[in-house]
Amino acid sequence: GRGVPLTMASGAPDRKIKQVIAIMSGKGGVGKSLVTGLLAVSLRRQGQQVGILDGDITGPSIARMFGTKGQPTKSANGGIEPLRSKGGIKIVSMNMFLEKESDPVVWRGPMISSAIKQFYSDVDWGNLDYLLVDLPPGTSDAPMTVMQALPLDGVIVVSSPQMLATMIVMKCIHMVQQLKGSIVGVVENMAYFETPNGERYEIFGPGNGTELVAMTGAPLLGNLPIDSVLTTLCDAGRVEEYYAEAYEEMAANFINTLRI
């Protein structure tokens, strides 16, 4: 890095990034990256300046979801210029530094966290209302060191209905609490599937949003359906074209929560 001191202190008045929010999940595949991406899309639609730091560098999907191609360039003041999505979201992902998108990143926790620290400090983010950090999944040392290294204002925990039963989400919540982080909200993804005539099926079991709220003391920001249109758009790099009430509501709840 440039030797920029990174501290846990946040909220400095001169800081160019107003809110640094990490998105985490107890394990991979629950939709953490998707929630990060779609939260960014909704916030951007509302005219906010948004950046995404794709810290899930063991399986970076943010750049793919937004269809951003190419490598970041050097910015005028010597930092790294982030890529921009069509809608104007600033994105930096490990994917952008790999030779081939399919190259595996076989790194240990400390290497991952130092890469992410560099993404935070060496990227020329400019003025941002929100920097969303897509954390590595799980509760290993990688997400933990990232959480300690960045001046986080809050954490969003993404869960799916069956996760409470397995206690995976509890581990996640305990980790944030141990690190004295603040959970600003919980999101339940893949909560149900809705048929074209409006019938809802809870494919992965009944929702547990109420329990999550009780355990964290944080509000339920979203209850998100399974939607194949969404998966298709993500695979095509066109996530910004997706619009669904449930996601707009999540973003509105998120903004309101931070205001309180």
Ligand code: ADP
């Ligand atoms: P994670 O970041 O937790 O590993 P992802 O966000 O990459 O998970 O999601 C895993 C896969 O599931 C992706 O292909 C994504 O498009 C799909 N997916 C996640 N949530 C939903 C949803 N609500 N509806 C449809 N597909 C989803």
